[in-house]
Amino acid sequence: MLDLTPDELLTTTRTVRRRLDLQRPLDRALIEQCLAVAVQAPTGGNRQDWAFVVVTEAERKAAMADVYRRAWDRYVEQGVLAPPSRPDDPTERRQARRIGRSARHLVDHLHDVPAIVVACHHGRFDGRPAVVQASMYGSVLPAVWSFMLAARARGLGAAWTTIHLFYEEEFAQILGIPYAEVTQVAMVPLAHSVGVDFRPGRRAPVEDVLFWEAWESGG
Ligand SMILES: Cc1cc2nc3c(=O)[nH]c(=O)nc-3n(C[C@H](O)[C@H](O)[C@H](O)COP(=O)(O)O)c2cc1C
Known part of the structure; x- marks a missing residue:
């Protein structure tokens, strides 16, 4: 186990790809x-x-990597989330390029990662009301983060990924997951990390996102 304080563990558990x-x-x-x-x-x-489905077999990982590569191409073409809030900010652009290069590295090497963990939740909640979606995602995503923290504490590196969900059904077939009954929420490639010195990530200051008592628009 690494000798990290709780705050060090929480702030230095990064998305490890390269x-x-x-x-x-x-x-x-x-x-x-x-x-x-x-x-x-x-x-x-x-x-x-x-x-949780843990995949270590070469052939199955190769099939997953094929789908992931296609998902990456689609992601590059159409994205997933809204565009960045400050697209002209040079620091943000540099960061986006860095993440892009790192993410691309994972695309090219996914089949070589020793283990790939796919986190799932029973049931399908596509198009369900917010209360259902929040409850179901909220009932599995904390475990995914705990998994990454536990991995980091043991000198492992992990990456939270979701773009393969462009092709969730195909992924389900590869893994034997009953797509109609089970929702996949994240795929986490896992390996020992090369070195264990990770720094806190770049984040906007908390003052920018903190409202006391009530939401302030345009603040
Ligand atoms: C919900 C979610 C989905 C993500 N999907 C992907 C993904 O599909 N591929 C990838 O390479 N990284 C993915 N990431 C990793 C983010 O790019 C990463 O968390 C972010 O750039 C911040 O870097 P850090 O985790 O090292 O602090 C995802 C992260 C989250 C939380």
């Missing part, structure tokens, strides 16, 4: 330990309707 050690074997027991931590996360009504 520093995934693709050569070093990854012990199955380590993955299981991280998942044992993950399932301590909260879920609505303590239902624990989650499931």
Whole structure:
């Protein structure tokens, strides 16, 4: 276990793509330990309707990587989220280019990552009311983050990814997931990290996003 304070762990758990050690074997027991931590996360009504598929077989990883590459092409073409708030800001542009290069590296090497963890939630919530969607996503995403923290604490690196969900059904077929009954929420490539020194990420100051008592528009 790394010697990190809780705040150090929380602020230095990064999306690791280029520093995934693709050569070093990854012990199955380590993955299981991280998942044992993950399932301590909260879920609505303590239902624990989650499931995790861990893939280590070369052929299946190659099939996943093929879909991921297509998803990346589609992402580059059409994006997922709204455009950045300050597209002309040189720092933001530099950062976007850096993330793009790192993300591209993962596209090219996904099949070589020792393990890929796919987090799922039972049920489908496409088009359901916000209360349902928030409850269901909120009942599995904390576990994904806990998994990444537990991995970091053990000297592993992980990357939270979602773009493969452009092709969720195809992914379900590769993994034998019953698509009509189970929603995939994240795919987390996992490996030992190359070195363990990670710094806090670049974030806007909290004052920019903090409102006391009520939302202030244009503040
Ligand atoms: C919901 C979510 C979806 C993401 N999807 C992807 C993805 O599909 N591919 C990828 O390379 N990174 C993905 N990321 C990683 C982000 O790019 C990354 O968290 C962000 O650039 C900040 O970097 P950091 O995590 O190192 O602080 C995703 C992160 C989150 C939280």
